[in-house]
Each structure stands twice: as structure tokens, then as C-alpha cells.
Amino acid sequence: MFVYEKRLQYPVRIKNTNPALAKFIISQYGGPDGELGASLRYLSQRYAMPYPELRGLLTDIGTEELGHLEMVATIIQQLTRNMTVEEVKAAGLETYFVDHTAGVYPQFASGTPWTAATIAVKGDVITDLTEDMGAEQKARTTYDNILRLSDDPDVNNVIRFLREREVVHFQRFGEALQLATEKMDQKNVYVINPAFDR
Amino acid sequence: METKSGGRCDHRNGVLPSCAPLARAYVPMQQSSAPQYDASDALKRGTLFPGLDLPFMNMVNMEDVSGTPLGEVMALCFVSHELQLYLDTHPKDTEAFELMKSVLNLTAEAKRRYVAKYGPLRPDDMLCSESFDWIDDPWPWMYRQRGE
Numbered sequence: 001m002f003v004y005e006k007r008l009q010y011p012v013r014i015k016n017t018n019p020a021l022a023k024f025i026i027s028q029y030g031g032p033d034g035e036l037g038a039s040l041r042y043l044s045q046r047y048a049m050p051y052p053e054l055r056g057l058l059t060d061i062g063t064e065e066l067g068h069l070e071m072v073a074t075i076i077q078q079l080t081r082n083m084t085v086e087e088v089k090a091a092g093l094e095t096y097f098v099d100h101t102a103g104v105y106p107q108f109a110s111g112t113p114w115t116a117a118t119i120a121v122k123g124d125v126i127t128d129l130t131e132d133m134g135a136e137q138k139a140r141t142t143y144d145n146i147l148r149l150s151d152d153p154d155v156n157n158v159i160r161f162l163r164e165r166e167v168v169h170f171q172r173f174g175e176a177l178q179l180a181t182e183k184m185d186q187k188n189v190y191v192i193n194p195a196f197d198r
Numbered sequence: 199m200e201t202k203s204g205g206r207c208d209h210r211n212g213v214l215p216s217c218a219p220l221a222r223a224y225v226p227m228q229q230s231s232a233p234q235y236d237a238s239d240a241l242k243r244g245t246l247f248p249g250l251d252l253p254f255m256n257m258v259n260m261e262d263v264s265g266t267p268l269g270e271v272m273a274l275c276f277v278s279h280e281l282q283l284y285l286d287t288h289p290k291d292t293e294a295f296e297l298m299k300s301v302l303n304l305t306a307e308a309k310r311r312y313v314a315k316y317g318p319l320r321p322d323d324m325l326c327s328e329s330f331d332w333i334d335d336p337w338p339w340m341y342r343q344r345g346e
Contacts, residue, residue: 003320005320006319007268007271009275009276010244010263010272011268013341013342013343014341015341052289053286057286060279060283060286061283064283073339078341126222130223147255157263160253160257161244162244163244164243164245164250164251164252167245167252168245170225171225171250172284172287173225174225175287176286176287177222178224181222
């Protein structure tokens with residue numbers, strides 16, 4: 001069960017309309033390393049996890065990622081609010097605009113729609129946690145690249161917050177992998193997959 | 199854990215097994231939930247823990263984001279969430295758990311104050327509402343100037 005809380009995790013207050021920034025920040029909504037994939041990856045992986053610490057962590061980080069999804073959508077909404085057709089053209093946003101007007105649609109910066117092919121649920125404890133560590137690093141790099149491209153301080157404050165969350169999550173997934181392997185056969189952690197072999 | 203000079207590792211370092219089996223990935227375990235930023239700095243920097251605060255090009259947010267009634271709720275909720283993630287991988291750290299409980303108390307008080315003045319955060323907050331105000335603006339994504 002999920003309960004909606006009518007607030008953001010971190011405030012988003014973007015004064016200036018700037019569709020040119022929305023054009024690439026949309027990738028953290030529905031792109032290959034975006035927040036939609038992050039939330040679905042963790043919330044889907046948790047069902048196969050055999051240890052309580054991992055079930056808790058994947059639930060809690062997956063839930064936080066849903067909050068980040070909402071923050072990224074808020075950035076897009078505010079960057080495109082009251083935009084004119086002239087601003088759409090000047091920003092080169094016509095291809096997005098023709099399909100979605102000023103709606104928020106989960107897609108890559110390149111225009112490919114969000115796809116579950118960008119996430120993995122392998123049903124193996126070590127494999128899934130290692131995937132999650134890689135996923136956090138990919139999202140961090142994407143936020144680094146957004147910081148290189150964006151010159152709006154109102155946007156960058158939020159991006160820096162989201163980027164730092166990736167660093168913290170990487171640490172927690174690494175700790176979770178350590179905890180998990182401590183519970184496995186110490187001579188050979190690969191002797192079975194504890195998510196399947198009992 | 200000892201450093202080469204014989205001292206204890208500082209909070210930027212964690213613990214690794216002294217003999218680590220091959221063919222595995224290792225991230226050192228954070229040793230303790232201390233030191234910590236205060237709630238306002240934690241929200242601003244995106245982490246409660248100075249040891250995990252590793253900003254891109256060393257640029258950090260300077261603007262105070264918690265100086266509003268909602269900002270206060272955000273900051274306290276953020277601290278308890280950070281402690282919750284820490285406890286997920288350190289469930290036996292009783293000190294961190296006690297701290298989380300004290301933050302949850304402060305959070306509940308801050309939320310009560312906010313809800314009484316500005317309306318429900320969650321549907322069950324409408325116990326305090328005189329009419330169905332769930333649908334009232336502002337929704338979280340709407341642009342508001344600071345202090346609005």
C-alpha cells in the first residue's frame with residue numbers, strides 16, 4: 001500500500017521558464033538511468049530478496065525514488081510553465097511539443113519512450129545488488145552531465161540534491177551486498193542463489 | 199579499524215574485511231551514524247552524513263531551504279529517512295535507532311503545526327479539516343515564490 005504525502009522531498013522553485021533545459025532533464029524522468037526506472041527496479045527486485053535488511057532497503061530506496069520522480073517532473077513542469085510557441089521553437093522542443101504539448105512524458109533525452117529494457121530484475125541477490133550499485137553510478141553521472149549543461153541556479157540546487165542521493169544509495173547498496181554475502185557460504189558465495197535455492 | 203599510523207579511521211572511511219575473499223565487490227561499512235549535519239544542512243546538502251557528502255566539482259547548495267513551515271517538515275522527514283536507510287544496513291545500532299525515534303517525535307509535532315495552518319499532507323490529516331480541502335491548491339509541483 002502506498003499513501004501520498006502532498007509535498008516534495010526537497011523544495012523545487014524555478015523562477016524562469018526555460019524549455020531548453022527541460023529538453024534534456026526529461027531523461028531523469030523516463031530516460032535510461034532516470035527515476036522511473038530506479039523506483040521500478042528496486043520495488044520489483046525486493047520480492048526475491050531472502051534477507052530482512054535487503055527487503056527493507058529496497059522498499060525504502062524504491063519509495064524515495066518515487067519522490068525523486070515527482071521532483072524531476074516538477075522541474076519539467078516549472079521550466080515549461082506558460083511557455084509560448086516561440087519559446088518552444090527557440091528551444092528546439094518542437095518534436096516533444098507536437099506529441100505531448102506541455103505535458104510530462106517519460107522519455108529519454110533522445111526521445112525514446114521509457115522502456116523496462118533499461119532496468120534489470122535478475123532474481124539473484126549478488127547480481128541484483130551489483131546492478132543497483134551500477135545504476136546509482138549511472139544516475140550520478142547523468143546528474144553530473146546535467147550540472148555541466150545547466151546554468152540555472154534554481155535548477156542546479158535541486159539537481160545537486162538528487163545527485164547526492166545517488167552517492168548515499170550507492171553506499172547503502174554496497175553495505176547491503178556486504179551484509180548479504182556474510183550470510184552466505186564463506187568458502188564460495190556463488191555455490192547457490194539464496195533467492196531461489198533453499 | 200586502525201589506520202597505518204595507528205589511529206582510528208575518521209568518518210570519511212569505513213571498515214573492510216582484513217582478508218577479503220576474491221571475486222566480490224566491496225564498499226566499506228559506515229562505522230557509525232555520527233557525525234551528522236543538523237536538519238537544515240542535511241536537507242541542503244542531500245545527506246545527513248558529512249562522510250558521504252561528495253559534491254560534483256565541490257559545488258554545494260548555499261540557499262537555506264528549510265526556513266519555512268513546510269521546509270521544517272521536509273528537513274525533519276529527510277533526517278529520519280536518512281537514519282532509516284542507515285538502520286536498514288545497521289539494524290543493531292541502538293543509538294541511531296533512539297535518535298531516529300526522537301526525530302520522529304519532532305517530525306510529528308512539525309507536521310501537526312503545518313497541517314493545522316495549511317491543510318492536509320496525507321488523507322488522514324483531514325480529521326483536522328472542516329471541509330474536503332485535499333484538492334485545494336497548491337499541489338507540490340506548482341511554482342511558489344519563497345515564503346508563499
